[in-house]
Amino acid sequence: MTETIIELTNVSKQYKETTAVKQLDLAINRGEIFGLLGPNGAGKSTTIYMMLGLTEPTKGEVHVCGVQATNYPIEVKRKVGFLPDDVGFYEDLTGLENLKLTAKLNGLSSVEAEERANELLSQVRLEEAKDKKVGKYSRGMRQRLGLADILMKDPEVVIMDEPTLGIDPKGINELLHLIKSLSVENGLTVLLSSHQLHQVQQICDRVGIFVKGELLAQGDIEKLQTELLKDHTYVYRVKVNNADSQLIEKLSMEANIEQIEEEDGFYLVRLKNEDQGELAQFMNANQYQLLSLERVSYGLDDIYQRYFQGGESIE
Numbered sequence: 057m058t059e060t061i062i063e064l065t066n067v068s069k070q071y072k073e074t075t076a077v078k079q080l081d082l083a084i085n086r087g088e089i090f091g092l093l094g095p096n097g098a099g100k101s102t103t104i105y106m107m108l109g110l111t112e113p114t115k116g117e118v119h120v121c122g123v124q125a126t127n128y129p130i131e132v133k134r135k136v137g138f139l140p141d142d143v144g145f146y147e148d149l150t151g152l153e154n155l156k157l158t159a160k161l162n163g164l165s166s167v168e169a170e171e172r173a174n175e176l177l178s179q180v181r182l183e184e185a186k187d188k189k190v191g192k193y194s195r196g197m198r199q200r201l202g203l204a205d206i207l208m209k210d211p212e213v214v215i216m217d218e219p220t221l222g223i224d225p226k227g228i229n230e231l232l233h234l235i236k237s238l239s240v241e242n243g244l245t246v247l248l249s250s251h252q253l254h255q256v257q258q259i260c261d262r263v264g265i266f267v268k269g270e271l272l273a274q275g276d277i278e279k280l281q282t283e284l285l286k287d288h289t290y291v292y293r294v295k296v297n298n299a300d301s302q303l304i305e306k307l308s309m310e311a312n313i314e315q316i317e318e319e320d321g322f323y324l325v326r327l328k329n330e331d332q333g334e335l336a337q338f339m340n341a342n343q344y345q346l347l348s349l350e351r352v353s354y355g356l357d358d359i360y361q362r363y364f365q366g367g368e369s370i371e
């Protein structure tokens with residue numbers, strides 16, 4: 057049976073004139089990896105801070121592990137591990153020494169701390185670097201140590217804000233696979249934010265697409281594909297020999313035309329249905345010489361790049 061572990065109900069966050077998050081309903085299930093996907097400024101960090109009880113929603117309710125996050129942030133902190141942008145470690149101490157300190161702060165004895173720290177270092181694949189000073193770690197290694205640090209308190213949920221930022225491609229792959237295996241092995245619920253579709257696509261069970269504070273679509277990648285691609289099924293790339301300034305205006309008055317834009321000397325025309333014959337007829341009737349007419353097939357990545365990455369919302 058699925059159990060909701062993070063639940064946002066009609067949540068909005070207003071900063072003066074900026075609406076950072078708008079009427080957000082979101083339910084994340086225990087054990088799943090959920091990706092908050094969206095361009096910069098979409099409202100991902102604000103949403104995460106509200107889940108952690110670090111900022112108060114202007115409207116709506118946030119529950120995490122059954123706790124009302126806004127009123128009980130300390131309770132939430134006990135159950136949720138948060139990996140911030142850059143975890144503050146003692147740079148002059150080794151990875152192992154840093155983790156042992158965290159373990160002791162969590163109430164473990166010296167012997168237990170040593171044992172648990174070593175266990176976690178091997179889980180995050182840092183055994184070989186455990187005696188190296190953290191100041192010498194790469195960003196990817198720091199993030200992995202950060203994960204070990206939050207796993208020390210056995211959290212039910214791990215939340216990460218853009219965890220792969222500033223890491224090289226190999227490090228990104230290692231971190232993403234590590235997140236996936238930690239979630240599977242420990243039954244951890246993971247929420248991570250990212251502006252990179254191909255990253256969340258690799259490991260997330262479900263993804264929510266955020267644009268300008270609104271969750272425009274959510275579901276597994278397959279569902280997102282279907283939902284987002286359905287609006288982009290009938291797109292044609294058209295080349296006209298004698299195009300003039302009136303072409304777009306005239307064409308947009310045709311019944312079957314949903315949208316038209318110019319790109320690199322071509323027209324990209326989105327039709328309401330498959331009837332491309334109407335397009336050819338229009339050109340003929342208006343004395344435009346059609347040089348080419350071809351169907352464009354989009355992938356999810358194309359749509360994300362085109363309509364979301366730039367911060368525009370889909371029509």
Ligand SMILES: Nc1ncnc2c1ncn2[C@@H]1O[C@H](COP(=O)(O)OP(=O)(O)OP(=O)(O)O)[C@@H](O)[C@H]1O
Binds near residue numbers: 074075
């Ligand atoms: N403390 C604040 N005061 C005023 N406006 C804010 C504050 N925090 C965020 N905002 C605004 O709210 C909107 C959402 O920001 P948020 O940081 O949540 O987006 P994001 O998706 O996490 O983007 P990024 O990846 O750039 O952090 C932005 O327009 C931002 O400028």
